[in-house]
Amino acid sequence: MGHAEDDAALTGCTVLIAEAGMVAACDVRGGATGTRELGVLDPAHIADRIHALVFAGGSAFGLDAATGVVQWLEERGIGFDAGVARVPIVPAAILFDLAPGDAKRRPDAAMGYQAAAAAGPGPVAEGNVGAGTGASVGKLGGIERAMKAGIGSWTEECAGTGGSTVRVSALAAVNAFGDVRDTQTGRLIAGARTAAGSHELMDTAAALRRGIAPAAFGRPTVPQGNTVLVAVATDAALTRVEAGRLAVMASAGMARVLSPAFTRFDGDIVFALSCGALRASVDAVGVAAAECVANAIVRGVTQARSAGGVPGLAG
Numbered sequence: 001m002g003h004a005e006d007d008a009a010l011t012g013c014t015v016l017i018a019e020a021g022m023v024a025a026c027d028v029r030g031g032a033t034g035t036r037e038l039g040v041l042d043p044a045h046i047a048d049r050i051h052a053l054v055f056a057g058g059s060a061f062g063l064d065a066a067t068g069v070v071q072w073l074e075e076r077g078i079g080f081d082a083g084v085a086r087v088p089i090v091p092a093a094i095l096f097d098l099a100p101g102d103a104k105r106r107p108d109a110a111m112g113y114q115a116a117a118a119a120g121p122g123p124v125a126e127g128n129v130g131a132g133t134g135a136s137v138g139k140l141g142g143i144e145r146a147m148k149a150g151i152g153s154w155t156e157e158c159a160g161t162g163g164s165t166v167r168v169s170a171l172a173a174v175n176a177f178g179d180v181r182d183t184q185t186g187r188l189i190a191g192a193r194t195a196a197g198s199h200e201l202m203d204t205a206a207a208l209r210r211g212i213a214p215a216a217f218g219r220p221t222v223p224q225g226n227t228v229l230v231a232v233a234t235d236a237a238l239t240r241v242e243a244g245r246l247a248v249m250a251s252a253g254m255a256r257v258l259s260p261a262f263t264r265f266d267g268d269i270v271f272a273l274s275c276g277a278l279r280a281s282v283d284a285v286g287v288a289a290a291e292c293v294a295n296a297i298v299r300g301v302t303q304a305r306s307a308g309g310v311p312g313l314a315g
Contacts, residue, residue: 001171002119003130003151004111010101010308013056013065014130014151014173015115016231019078021049022275024091025243027251030227031264034094036063043240047080047089052116053271054092055131055173055229058106066092068112093269095175095227097134099143100308124153124171127303127314131229135175136310137301138191139226139265140204140214145193148312149174152300156288160280166236168285170250170292174300177214177226177265178204181257183294188259190301190313199311205259214265227267228254228297232289235276242282247272249286253293 005012025041036054040047052069056062070088073079079086098106115130126132132150139146152172160166174180179191179201192207194200232250247270254268255261262268270293304312 001124002115003125004115004118005130005133006105007133008102009105010134011057011097011106012130012133013054013062013107013111013115015069015112015119016053017116017119018051018275021051022273023238023240023243024050024271024273025240025247026269026271027247028269029251029254029262030266030268032227033267033269034060034063036066036092038091040089040091048240050089050091051078052088052090053231053273054090054112056092056094056107057097057131057134059094059096059098061106062094063092064109065107065112066090068109069116071109072113072116093229095131095135095173095229095267097175100136100310101134126151126153126299128305128307131173132300135173137174137176138179138193138204139177140192140202140207140212143310144196146310147190147193147301148304148306148310149190149301150304152296152298152303154292154295154299156292158280158284158288160236160278162279164278166234166278166280166285168232168234168288168292170289170296171231172293172296172300173229174297175227176258177263178261179259180297180301181259183257183298208260226265228258230270230293230296231273232270232292233273233275234285236274236278236280236285237276238274238282243272243274245282246286246289250289250293253290254297256294257297
C-alpha cells in the first residue's frame with residue numbers, strides 16, 4: 001500500500017497493489033459514487049483478478065490518479081496478459097474533498113504514480129494521509145461545522161480450516177456525510193457540530209428526523225461532498241462470488257458506526273480483496289471483516305489531525 005498527498009490543497013490518493021493479482025468484488029451502498037472500471041469485478045468478466053485498487057480525493061477529477069498507477073504497473077510488466085501487452089486492471093473510487101482545501105488542485109496521474117512508487121509492506125500510515133488528507137465527517141451544517149477525518153485501519157483474525165488462522169484487514173478512507181459512533185459504547189465521537197466554534201455534536205440522524213435540511217452549495221438537498229471507501233483484504237482464498245459475499249457482510253461494519261449510513265449524499269463502497277491461499281468459511285471471514293470495518297472507520301476519525309480549519313480528534 002502507498003499514499004501520496006498534497007498537504008497544501010488537502011487532497012491525496014491511496015493505492016493497494018498486488019503484483020500477482022487479487023480476487024476482488026465490491027458492494028456499493030451509497031447513492032453518490034464516483035468510480036472507474038467496476039465492471040471488471042463482475043464474476044463473468046474475463047479478467048479474473050485485479051492488480052491494484054485506487055482510492056482518491058478530488059471528486060470525479062481524482063479518477064485520473066488511476067492512470068498513473070496503470071503506467072507504474074505497465075512499466076514493470078504487471079497486468080492481464082492480452083498477448084500483445086500486459087494490461088493492468090485497476091479499479092478506482094473517489095471521495096469529495098474539494099471544500100476544505102484548494103478545489104483546483106486534485107489527484108492526477110502523477111500523484112497516482114507517486115503513490116504506487118511509494119507502495120510497500122509495513123505499518124499502515126493513518127490519519128491525514130493519502131485519500132484521507134482532505135476527508136471530513138458531519139456535513140449536515142456544512143464544512144464549517146464538520147470534523148476532520150482520514151485514513152483508518154484495523155486487523156482481526158479468525159479460524160480457518162485445518163487449524164489455520166486467517167487474517168482480515170480493513171482500510172477506510174472516512175469522509176462521511178453523517179457522524180461516527182464508538183464501536184463499544186455507541187456514543188457519537190465525531191460529526192456535525194452545533195456551531196462552528198462548538199465541540200458539541202448535533203446528532204445528524206436525529207436532526208434529519210426533525211426535518212433539518214443539509215447545508216449545501218446554494219442547494220438545500222445536496223450537502224458538501226462525502227463518501228466512505230473501504231478495502232477489506234484477507235489471506236483466505238476466495239472465489240469471486242465469495243468475495244462478493246464478503247463485501248456485503250463487511251458493509252455491516254459501516255452501518256454499526258456511521259450515523260446515518262448509506263445516504264444518497266454518500267458514495268459508500270466496500271471492496272473485498274483475496275490474495276492468499278488459506279481456506280476458511282466466508283461467513284467466518286465476513287464476521288471478522290465487519291469488525292475490521294467498524295474499527296477502521298473509528299480510527300479514521302481518532303487519528304485525524306485538524307486541517308483547513310476543520311478540527312480533528314488527534315489535535
